[in-house]
Amino acid sequence: MKKILVTGGLGYIGSILIRDLLTQGFEVVIYDNFMMGAQHILDLMDNDKFSLIKGDIRDTEKLNNIIDGSFYAIVHLAAYVSHQLCENFQANTMEVNQNASIKLYKFASIRSIPKFIFISTCSNYGVTEGEKYATEDDQLHPLSLYAQTKVNTELELIKLAKTSKPRLTILRFGTIFGLSPRMRFDLLINEISMKATMGTKIQIYSPNSWRPYLHVKDASESIIQIINFETNDISSQIFNVLSFNINKNQLITEISKLIKVNFEIVEDGNDNRNYKVSNEKIKNKIGFEPKYNLIQGVVQIIEAIKLGIIEDPLDLKYTNDHIRWTNLDFVLE
Numbered sequence: 001m002k003k004i005l006v007t008g009g010l011g012y013i014g015s016i017l018i019r020d021l022l023t024q025g026f027e028v029v030i031y032d033n034f035m036m037g038a039q040h041i042l043d044l045m046d047n048d049k050f051s052l053i054k055g056d057i058r059d060t061e062k063l064n065n066i067i068d069g070s071f072y073a074i075v076h077l078a079a080y081v082s083h084q085l086c087e088n089f090q091a092n093t094m095e096v097n098q099n100a101s102i103k104l105y106k107f108a109s110i111r112s113i114p115k116f117i118f119i120s121t122c123s124n125y126g127v128t129e130g131e132k133y134a135t136e137d138d139q140l141h142p143l144s145l146y147a148q149t150k151v152n153t154e155l156e157l158i159k160l161a162k163t164s165k166p167r168l169t170i171l172r173f174g175t176i177f178g179l180s181p182r183m184r185f186d187l188l189i190n191e192i193s194m195k196a197t198m199g200t201k202i203q204i205y206s207p208n209s210w211r212p213y214l215h216v217k218d219a220s221e222s223i224i225q226i227i228n229f230e231t232n233d234i235s236s237q238i239f240n241v242l243s244f245n246i247n248k249n250q251l252i253t254e255i256s257k258l259i260k261v262n263f264e265i266v267e268d269g270n271d272n273r274n275y276k277v278s279n280e281k282i283k284n285k286i287g288f289e290p291k292y293n294l295i296q297g298v299v300q301i302i303e304a305i306k307l308g309i310i311e312d313p314l315d316l317k318y319t320n321d322h323i324r325w326t327n328l329d330f331v332l333e
């Protein structure tokens with residue numbers, strides 16, 4: 001049975017991924033500092049194929065003790081995610097998203113772990129012109145500290161992977177949407193769906209800007225396909241992973257077909273990102289096809305809220321920007 005280390009496995013994407021991995025017969029070890037909470041993992045605590053280690057990705061001593069040659073792959077999700085969180089904690093963001101990621105790859109190399117999957121972002125593209133769909137070879141224009149740390153890490157990992165053992169694959173995800181046990185409502189499709197259901201007004205910045213989106217279940221599936229892909233062909237490769245590209249106006253129009261969206265256009269936002277991205281490479285090389293569309297994702301969120309499965313969805317705990325110094329002090333002890 002293959003054993004997978006998932007850093008940041010308690011997060012929005014990780015909470016889906018670890019369950020999918022367990023279902024598919026993998027043994028799973030999570031390494032996470034509990035920064036975004038851990039309650040949603042209670043159902044797995046008696047699963048003997050699952051273990052949970054509380055630790056910070058910057059704690060090299062702890063990682064040194066944990067990472068041994070028994071792992072088949074490391075999926076590296078742990079990061080400070082969201083523009084605002086990264087701006088609020090800039091030094092920590094550099095340490096966690098960049099320096100610690102590079103050290104983690106070096107540990108994986110020393111321990112001869114066969115595969116290392118680094119989760120990056122399509123935000124790295126920042127801006128694309130007109131009808132151009134960015135491919136993995138196109139120039140990057142990171143417009144935030146968050147994206148800059150991902151770009152810097154990608155470059156360094158690609159360099160290291162030329163002479164190191166773990167086969168490195170970098171997945172650049174579109175903005176994720178859909179339900180997860182660790183829910184986030186600070187991601188655009190989730191936020192629009194949630195606020196429409198709650199009858200709360202949403203502010204839409206830069207309504208003509210385009211973005212690629214990816215359902216969280218498809219994100220998880222793409223990682224598992226990379227873990228299962230046996231050839232060396234994908235070593236040191238970068239793949240865009242997305243379900244569709246859409247601009248915010250179109251997004252509102254589509255979601256409005258399902259539920260009334262109370263929105264206000266705000267033209268002078270400070271987010272200048274506007275990019276369309278191609279997913280041809282992962283389709284052609286791996287055969288990955290996303291299964292979930294926008295409507296499925298939105299309907300699931302509306303239902304979960306209407307049924308009361310998610311209590312008080314406006315609670316700030318469902319956003320990454322709620323983190324305060326107190327939480328971080330606790331994390332770093």
Ligand SMILES: NC(=O)c1ccc[n+]([C@@H]2O[C@H](COP(=O)([O-])OP(=O)(O)OC[C@H]3O[C@@H](n4cnc5c(N)ncnc54)[C@H](O)[C@@H]3O)[C@@H](O)[C@H]2O)c1
Nearest residue numbers: 008010011012013033035036056057077078079173175176
């Ligand atoms: N959500 C998206 O739209 C999206 C899009 C593209 C890429 N990604 C990437 O996917 C990954 C996961 O994103 P997510 O949406 O699940 O975010 P998330 O914030 O829900 O999860 C991040 C997890 O990492 C953990 N973590 C943070 N700092 C840590 C540290 N110092 N040590 C150990 N654990 C730490 C947190 O506790 C959390 O469980 C990130 O690398 C992110 O950059 C996400």
